[in-house]
Amino acid sequence: MSNDQLWILLGRSPRPTAPPFFAAKVARRIAHPPKRRRSFGWPLFRWLAPAALAALVLLALLPRPTTETPAPDLTTLDLLEMLSPEDHEILTQAGWPYNDSGALTAGW
Helix, strand or coil: CHHHHHHHHHHHCCCCCCCCCHHHHHHHHHHCCCCCCCCCHHHHHHHHHHHHHHHHHHHHHCCCCCCCCCCCCCCHHHHHHCCCHHHHHHHHHHCCCECCCCCECCCC
16 A cells, blocks of 8 residues: 555656756767776876986995994004903913913014
């Protein structure tokens, strides 16, 4: 029964009508479809990618500051003076020669 009432209500509703020149507008759209707009990403990629690549190449070619400190100008004798007594013992066992005063010398 509820279906009968629905059909009665639908029968009273106004019939849809096409707007003026509907068929002509549809035929025109079919014959001449609108040009597709390019997506937002294409122009951005077209100019941004080469610019980013150029920036990376430029950064790679720039000189980078070094954080290395130059080594101190120490001679072998300066290094021998900084050794502890245990280090002297290890070096004498390894064959480092002593001079006349009893100190290690730089040469073998």
